[in-house]
Amino acid sequence: MKQKTFFLKMSLFLIGIPVLALCILVLPWIGNEAAEHYPKLVYLPVLIGIYLTAIPFYFALYQAFKLLSYIDKNNAFSELSVNSLKYIKYCAALISIIYAVSLPLFYLMAQKDDAPGIVVIGLVCTFAPLVIAVFAAVLQKLLENAIDIKTENDLTV
Numbered sequence: 001m002k003q004k005t006f007f008l009k010m011s012l013f014l015i016g017i018p019v020l021a022l023c024i025l026v027l028p029w030i031g032n033e034a035a036e037h038y039p040k041l042v043y044l045p046v047l048i049g050i051y052l053t054a055i056p057f058y059f060a061l062y063q064a065f066k067l068l069s070y071i072d073k074n075n076a077f078s079e080l081s082v083n084s085l086k087y088i089k090y091c092a093a094l095i096s097i098i099y100a101v102s103l104p105l106f107y108l109m110a111q112k113d114d115a116p117g118i119v120v121i122g123l124v125c126t127f128a129p130l131v132i133a134v135f136a137a138v139l140q141k142l143l144e145n146a147i148d149i150k151t152e153n154d155l156t157v
Helices: 002-037 040-072 079-113 117-156
Strands: none
Touching: 002 040, 040 079, 079 117
8 A cells, every 4th residue: 555655645746846847937938928918917817826826736735645644654534634635625626716716817818819718728727626626525525424434333342
């Protein structure tokens, strides 16, 4: 089991590194390019929103890492794991809300360039974290039920 969780922990790092590179290297370049095409009123809030989503994203990665550590320690069925899933759910919902608020700006950018694909990108960025939030909520509820059943079994023995 430790090999599988180690692989998943490394996967978390491999997910986090490109996002960090995107925030440091690519987004400023995109901002400079967008400055030529869009007024500051449109592109600047979108960039700020993208940078704001990095905070809950990395917090969710940290919580996933903690969850894998609990699994390593045979402590998967605990309130700590439930709390980690709860924080992951909140982070994903927050990311979805930030992108949902910025959807009108994606629409303005699409109108300026006559590129409806920009709106689709905004919708994907809004609904993908929402799916993750729902999945985390389902896992959290299942884990809570499993902990309740485990507690009942421990009390009956």
